[in-house]
Amino acid sequence: MANKNVHVVPHGDQWHVLREGAHEPSSAHDDLEDAIAAGTAEAKQDTVELLVHGRDGQIRMRNSYGEDPRGVKA
Template identity: 40%
Template structure:
């Protein structure tokens, strides 16, 4: 796999959750928690961004496991 973002999204059929890389389903899970864990491991292995969506398809959370182009600024 190339360095593309991993998206954890509800499956099209409404029966579970999918992890997609480049628009292609790479894993399917019955529970969201399991899908998020697998998506995280795929993103870490590829040093990519992991984007987690809610049931409505909106972005709920995003985590970077590679070279973050916009790292958080320290407020010290």
């Protein structure tokens, strides 16, 4: 599923790594850190953005591993 951003989202007591538009997670983890590591690897592989959601559903962190969609240059 290239070109689809990767999201880390809470699901019950676990954290799921989920591609935009997917119905099933690509992986499930007990620890947030493990889910972020798995999501980062997927995002880097496909040069897309990683978005990490908190338990409240709000985006807590985002990293771009390809073309930055916001076009911000440091």
